[in-house]
Amino acid sequence: MSAPATGTLDTAQAPTTTVVRGGRLLRDLLGVLPFFVFVTIFLLIPTLVVVIGAFAGPDNRPTLDNITALADGYIVDAFVRSITVSAVTALLGAALGALLAYVVVTAGPDSLVRRLVTSACGVLAQFGGVTLAFAFIATLGLSGFVTVFLRDSLGIDIFSGGVWLFDLPGLVLVYTYFQIPLMVIVFLPALDGIRPQWREATENLGGSTWYYWRHVAGPLLAPAFLGSTLLLFANAFSAYATAAALVSQGAPLVPLQIRSALTSEVLLGRENLGKAMALGMVVVVALVMWLYGLLQRRTSRWLD
Amino acid sequence: MAGLRQRRVRRQRVLRWVVVALFAVLFLLPLFAMLEFTTRGAGGGLTWETWRVLFDWGTLASTYPILWTGMKASFWLMLLSVALTLALLVPTVVWVRLRLPKLRRVVEFVSLLPLTVPAIVLVVGLAPVYAWVVYFVGGSSVTLFLAYTVLALPFAYRAIDAGLSAIDVRTLSEAARSLGAGWATVMWKVVLPNIRSAVLSAAFLTVALVLGEFTIASLLNRDNIQVAINQLGKSSAPVSVAVSLAALVLAFVLLFLLSFAGRRRGQARRVNRVNRVNRERTTS
Incomplete structure (x- = not known):
């Protein structure tokens, strides 16, 4: 393909490609949605429960009591x-x-x-x-x-x-x-x-x-x-x-x-x-x- | 020089046999002891009674109901965990390679995360999540497959990622797409057949993991084969030792088959690497 032809093609398509790309990105992200939903529920939330729970008292208020109790x-x-x-x-x-x-x-x-x-x-x-x-x-x-x-x-x-x-x-x-x-x-x-x-x-x-x-x-x-x-x-x-x-x-x-x-x-x-x-x-x-x-x-x- | 090397090779061979034989004895001893334990008769003689019961499933189910429940649960757990692991990972990993290369590091990090979060830690955080699982779908032991999929992620991810590295997914899918194939066709008919042995090894590793899992099942008060074995160990030790040995042999057979599948994949990768090098040479 010759150089000028490519140039015109690019300028002509530039606006539409960004729009298409934006839509495509969303659709692409949809493809990995199940994986991320699953790991969020069964891996990230449990990990967060542990991390946050370690710093929470019985009334769910933040405390360092549990951490200091590790020194028992x-x-x-x-x-x-x-x-x-x-x-x-x-x-x-x-x-x-x-x-x-x-x-x-x-x-x-x-x-x-x-x-x-x-x-x-x-x-x-x-x-x-x-x-x-x-x-x-x-x-x-x-x-x-x-x-x-x-x-x-x-x-x-x-x-x-x-x-x-x-x-x-x-x-x-x-x-x-x-x-x-x-x-x-x-x-x-x-x-x-x-x-x-x-x-x-x-x-x-x-x-x-x-x-x-x-x-x-x-x-x-x-x-x-x-x-x-x-x-x-x-x-x-x-x-x-x-x-x-x-x-x-x-x-x-x-x-x-x-x-x-x-x-x-x-x-x-x-x-x-x-x-x-x-x-x-x-x-x-x-x-x-x-x-x-x-x-x-x-x-x-x-x-x- | 040649004499020196020959002497070294000979010395290495002697050392090799001595070391391998010693390790073999050490490692086979507990397995042999398990067999001996399950075949020990009342008067010190040999009996196969325990094993006869183990393969007579009707008697087994009525004599040891815990064991039967555990075996059934583990069977379903194996199937569901493999299905979910593959259904989640294969499309995601392929899709990320093709369309979202920037997310590859994220997916890798998340998939390998369970290596840093031990099962005993995960179970602490899973308890509240499972309270919701019970609320929505009930408290059956089979629901453990959700947690087992998490445990299997690192191993399955590595297997599938290695399989995909061995093929040129992008070119394959572009070729298929340009010939009019939809994404589903690309997945089923182009990518999947090419990473069959990687998928197989991910499945085997998941099965081996589910067969041996105890931590989560026991601490969430669910039944699986290992929990049943542990409970039976207190009352009828020979049967539980026999079931452990059977589960172990099953895992051994699975992973031995896997070592052959992995071998073929290794060869394919070598061939592929040679092809890629050739291609680069011709293009540059």
Whole structure:
């Protein structure tokens, strides 16, 4: 098309296009209306209920009482325990998961080992909740398979120091069980980004295996490793069902505290304490996810 | 140099088998323990009685009514959650890509938001919303599909978005439109067939999520399979462990199938990327 013709066409159409565009924009927006209506009702309003409720008193007037109540001894303890359990299981899961991911990557992208391990991890990372708690009760419970075997065949009583399965040590063990597969899934792509040429280059320049890991692969993988660890932390921190099914006494973790705030008779004037704790959880998770995003950007600089 | 590499490869292979075998034992042990637990006879022998009951649905329904109610609810929840998730996400994500590219970040942010709002937090805020749901449509457990759709959003969004990134939606839809197709035809006959495996994986992930969901159902006092398993765990442990194991195996099969669907999608994307690079080369 020649230039003058285009020019006349544009000037002739200019006014009508703006009108048409305005109408079209409205019609276009109509297309995303159902989605936004749905998420407003079932995601944004619930989130707002939590946020606003955390700052509202029993008479619905704004107050900071709920937030200051978070400083109560038992709530602080619950947060400390939740954060400890999440951090310990995240570190354990990250270390063991990274090891598993590494040996799987060395097998090559199309190997049977890799396919089996990745699909098994896909399932096991989802394997949380009640099912997982029951699996461990069947394994390490008082009449569990391993417990009975160790007691009857080897004379070892794993619960001689008390039944730890239904307490924090048990939670750490059970959480690690779903953290390792999750680590494999989120860390594999970073390991895939490591090129064999980099190792060859190190070797050609006289670098040892230690030197390669210390100065080449290590620094490259560090952001991905840290980021994955943070993701694992958030995963453990938000978990509820496993703890609910496993822990029989008390409410050591924040999600279990929220449950008791929701289900039991609440103290007068403390109706919104559960919302304040929920807000506290969102703040922790949001902070962790923000750091994760930062590290993710750093990772993608080299390993994409 | 070659000797060095060969030695390393050999060492890696030994390490690989040792590590994979160790992890396999560790991870299979609880599953085996579940099987052993459900087949443990009274005198220490082996019995399949629990599993026989599990597959005899008539007896199951009369002996364990909670379990039967939970299973039925979970079945409907799976269907409805998948239907709503796909019906909401697929058209929206496609439409945003085609007509409202500026909204893409917003839709992405909203869809991934449930990752930052844990289910235990969401349920606190959902309680008043569900008071209205009960007011309008009643208190059936099946209404949980609305909340489950929210939980499924991040996973389904990622799957569908990845699927759409692998095809050139704009060109496809423009071609169809210029040949006289309406938007519905573009959706059903052009876009959807091209992202079939992405839609499939979104559906599978949603099913796996609904099968394992406990938090919201339990705290809103509704019934689903996990709530029933948890309740039964106190009175008849073998049956509840057997149902957990069955649900787990079902999820395993689903996600294993998914890993094949995902594989094909990966290949398609590679081919597509090559095509795109070629196209750019020829146009520039």
